[in-house]
Amino acid sequence: MYLSTVSRPEVTEVLGRRKWRVSGNVVALGAVSLITDISSEMVTAVLPLYLVVGLSLSPLAYGAIDGLYTGATALLRLVGGYVADRTRRRKTVAGLGYGLAAIAKLGLIAAGNSAAAIGAAITADRAGKGLRTGPRDALITLSTPQDQLGRAFGVHRSMDAMGAFIGPLVAVGVLAWAGSQEFDAVFFVSFLIAAFGVVVLVLFVRDRREDVPPKAVNLRAAAGLLRHKGVGGLLLAASLLGLVVVGDGFVYLLLQKRGDLSMGWFPLLAVGTSLVYLLLATPLGVLADKIGRAKVMLGGYSALALVYLALVSTLEGLPLIILVLVLYGVFYAATDGVLMALAGRILPESLRATGMALVQTGQALAYLGSSVLFGLSWQLWGPNAACVAAAVAVVVAIVVTALIFARVNRSVQS
């Protein structure tokens, strides 16, 4: 079957030596993600400020720039996954993605005041992110034995979240040093850090070329992916679960209103969630390997249901904020990497990058739909009823997903 174990002698060796370790390749990929995330979160932290204050672009115009490119990058993500599988050069494709995102930072400096050029630079940045995600996650699965995937993704996502945590601090540091209006300095330092990420990728990440002769990867095979055992169910489950995630913006906004938080603390909500995420991603990944990925993932979605319920509960102030941030961090830690670990078991090796890109795209599109739906129900029924409806939707999604996974399990094992 496609779950060939013959192709991973080194990994087995590492395992024999130290059972608790993850493969060097996963650590290297984690380091690249950590470095790259410092770079990209530096920009994310100052970009709204730069656009709205530095260039007096209205947030609405910015939102329009932003939404426009989301669809385009979703497509590119699929292309990246497919090309990586077809050429079996996953490292090269991921490297192109990382490199493109690095150059995009220089583009931001070169763009000056032109909204169109800034839009192009942001698109290039997104395109780079889209391009690299599928091949990168495929490399993680190809460097890790099946029973360790949860741990491997946990470690990778922890490192990734660490970068997201450090990035804004670096940006503030640069602004404090260079002068608080010197956005170019932030972009340039961000470029240098991203470039270092590419160097680390080139030097330390090894591509995994399977020893088995490659199955022909072409568009027909890629289209056939959906008929592959379990893949349809996986995609359906991922999209269904994506559909009940209403988006950070809504959660934080409700929390700010309910928790009676002054607006200045708003950005710290995301930082709190990241902190919980980065602390719990690895332990929950390990747990997923032990007791089952589907269980941990559905547990994560239960935490999400509790988030929605907490937002309509009688809790207030700091206890509410802490509870929601912890639950929300648990949700991310128990789902994001674990889903990819789950996908790693189901997707055939020859089309793994394509498959992962497909799952991520399905989920991203579902997110988009869910935020629209939530906004609409907020509109029609008010925030409390919308939250209760969201919680009910999560529970329904958990039950349906559990049924889907049970079927997928049977079909994969048969």
Next chain:
Amino acid sequence: MMSARNRILVALAAAAVLAGAAVFYVMRSTPADPPLAASSGPLRQLDRSSLQVLTNGVLSVASATDPHAPRSLSSRRCDRAYAAAQTTVCLLPVDALVGTKLVVMDEKLNDRKTLPLTGFPNRLKVSSSGRMVSWTVFIDGHSYATTGFSTQTGIFDTKTGTEVHSLEEFSATVEGNPSQAVDFNYWGVTFTSDDNRFYATLGTGGKRYLIEGDLAARTVRTLTTNVECPSLSPDGKRIAYKSAIDADPKKGWRLSVMDLSTLRSTPLAETHSVDDQAVWLDDTTVGYGLQRDDGVNDVWSVPADGTGQPKLLVEGANSPAPLS
């Protein structure tokens, strides 16, 4: 493939080179412009047809007749400014480290009151008597991927010193029904001459309503849709505002004037998308800031009845306020 040792050496060398480049670049960036030469005396020295504007963010007074005439600059930096009667107001620029503040000044630009605010400065206006100050700041814009935005609009009464923190505290009547939704966003207030009634925009449910508000009663009610950033004419009968093209702000805005008694709207001759709260230079002329493709702003004027052509008023400036 290089040996592990060599790879580590190469990585360290790359780190050193890149860190050096970072230090070099950051050291080279000079901190923000040095403070301007102090000339913070009273600004209103020009003729009657002068305009208060921001020149590269510096509070200044320009001629309303010659776009290139020399301007008198103050030492005050603002992101948005306005002036009426004896009151000059300024929303201080934010940066990554410091939030914005509303500064209320007298006509000699001495500080009378400072209010710390959270958000990005957006709109700022003073009632014609100089008593009521109203502002709008953008609050969201944090996430890389949000398409919505959130505003906060407040009012400060310079006479009593009372502050309305946010118009969202007021009871609202939307299309005749009492309503309160969390997606309420108010922006762009303009006061009538009684310093109690006002007009503004309420965004909710994807629509942008013109609202009429009563400060004392703490109520607002919607009048019509697709009106943003109203600005009341000196005679109090019309508003200049920006009207989203096809009711879709993504397509830009047409500067228009509405007769408040009939709610009939007239598009003005300016065909560029105007994203500003316009000002009335007199009963027949509207002024506004317009951003060029390269990001530089200019102040323009256009007749308020839909005829004529836009005219460049002050080059390289924004946030206009007529001084008279």
